Amino acid sequence: MGLDVNLKDISKSSQDHEFFTPFPAGYKKGRTKYLVIFGTVISGLGKGIVSSSLGLLLQTHGIEVAPIKFDGYLNQDAGTLNPYRHGEVFVLDDGTECDMDLGTYERFLDRNLSHYNYLTGGKVFQKVLSKERKGGYLGRDVQFIPHVTGEIKHFLRELAVRENPDIVAVEVGGTVGDIENMYFIEAIRQLMYEEGKENICFVALTYILEPKFLGEQKSKAAQLGIRSLLSLGIQPDIIACRAQNPVTDKIKEKISLYSNVPLDKVISVHDLDSIYLVPELLKKEGVDNNIINLLALNSDHKKQRLMFNRWTKFVNKLKTPKKSVTIGITGKYTALRDSYASILKALEHAGAEHNCSIQIKWIETSNIETEQDAKKCLRSTQGIIVPGGFGKRGTEGKIRCIEYVRKNKIPFLGICYGMQMAVIEFARNMCGIQDANSTEIEPKCKAPVIDVLPEQKKIEGLGGTMRLGGKNILLKKGTQVHSLYEQDTIRERFRHRYEVNPEYIDLLENKGLVFSGKAPKVEIMQTLELPGHPYFIGTQYHPEYTSRPLKPNPLFIGLVKASLEYASK
Ligand code: GLN
DSSP states (O other): OOOOSOHHHHSSOOSSOSOOOOOOTTOOTTTSEEEEEEEOSSSOSOHHHHHHHHHHHHHHTTOOEEEEEEEOSSOSSSTTOOHHHHOOOEEOTTOOEEOTHHHHHHHHHTSOOOGGGEEEHHHHHHHHHHHHHTTTTTTOOOOIIIIIHHHHHHHHHHHHHHHOOSEEEEEEOSOTTOHHHHHHHHHHHHHHHHHOGGGEEEEEEEEOBOOTTTTSOBOHHHHHHHHHHHHTTOOOSEEEEEESSOOOHHHHHHHHHHHTOOGGGEEEEEOOSOGGGHHHHHHHTTHHHHHHHHTTOOOOHHHHHHHHHHHHHHHHHHHSOSEEEEEEEEOTTTTOGGGGHHHHHHHHHHHHHTTEEEEEEEEOOTTOOSHHHHHHHHTTOSEEEEOOOOSSTTHHHHHHHHHHHHHTTOOEEEETHHHHHHHHHHHHHTSOOTTEEETTTOTTOSEEEEEEOGGGTTOOSSSSOSEEEEEEEEEOTTSHHHHHHTOSEEEEEEEESEEEOGGGHHHHHHTTOEEEEEOSSSOOEEEEEOTTSSSEEEESSOGGGGOBTTBOOHHHHHHHHHHHHHHTO
């Protein structure tokens, strides 16, 4: 099955025919299959989590999966998005600033992704518009169909060539029916026609309402959502029903009846305590085997048991914690938990490692003015994280909190802005530099212990302009950070414009602060610590981005351990 046209004929736009399907060099039709996940009814159903869980399950069968997320907005990447509105900006090793779902993929699949795994409407249109200026469409009027859809199919196939996986797993951002993803869904419909239905599997996520005043589940909204997808020419193979409670047989039957999907492929994905429990649930419903059968893939059964066992071990530790600690997180975006998604996940991973559940206490720092205020806010916490951030709001309160935890030997992890605040605190209170500050907060300050990176002075405009992505860091032997990582060189991810001003380093070190991690060639301080304090660590990078369930980041493991010890005193 599939498109029966000589591929060369349709790879270029032409006056002679209506097709435009450019194939990347080396593309072999049928080698890579496609799995596409759509969301219906409402956004925020956890499509990224279901997609990642499916990816993980397929991976455990020995099937190689390359995920790609499509976001309909016209931003080229997530660099300029406000985390308050959109959730955390996740940073990939190659410096791509992207949607937080890519973080979910990296954590579930335990692999690094790149800009090839992230597509936005902005990226698609930038390509189309700049190609048009160069005469790339050979005199044709440039249209959504076939040109925009053709470029989208090219992006997907490019990923297939680049990673040579068994499956490209496409997550379609937004909800079916949005204008923003309409053309993308059309591209998928064409992809199905060209690749052959046997090479593409569609999963539709839907939502089962359960209004309190009725006390029972209702399927109408789901039916309408699926119907919109059908009207776009997409017949789902599997329907995953998100719901608060397990979906009843009656509802499953209704959905099956209205959508031509066999009953065994209508599954319940109800709310669970942790996203890491979703793979088990999907496995119980047999979704992995259904996809494998639909796409005629082979499962490596031996490997499957082995790999899934590792995952189950982690999940079991998560389910049966033996202890508990409370970690405080200070921050500007305390109203929206999604802004700190990776930190929360990293704590969850480290907690499981210690068989410990983590309670989070959010600390709004704008009202903290005195030591007494800090004491009050930190009363019931056994450790704190001062996370990344931008701008002035709440910074003095954060500095007060850091002073309090430094003096009282409460475990502390300062991430990026948090490390910079720790330097300001130390300069003011231990080195006697009263005016110490960051030029981000006070551009004309007399003692800029934190200053803009030299390379950043020349840059204009926002979006992709910070010091971004994975970089190597040399760790000093004999330091706490070195013993936590047990490595001389590590690789972590950055997203910043400011740094510790090299002019103040000697002064700070003379008073006892240790810069334990440095960039290999330039004088940029990457980590700091305070000997004599049980756990006082700052990092210019974001350790949360590289933490994985089966490989928690050492700094979070260290923080949880120190907090448990503090709690037992
Ligand atoms: N605003 C600080 C900087 O640009 C910290 C950034 C961050 O925390 N990610 O250096």
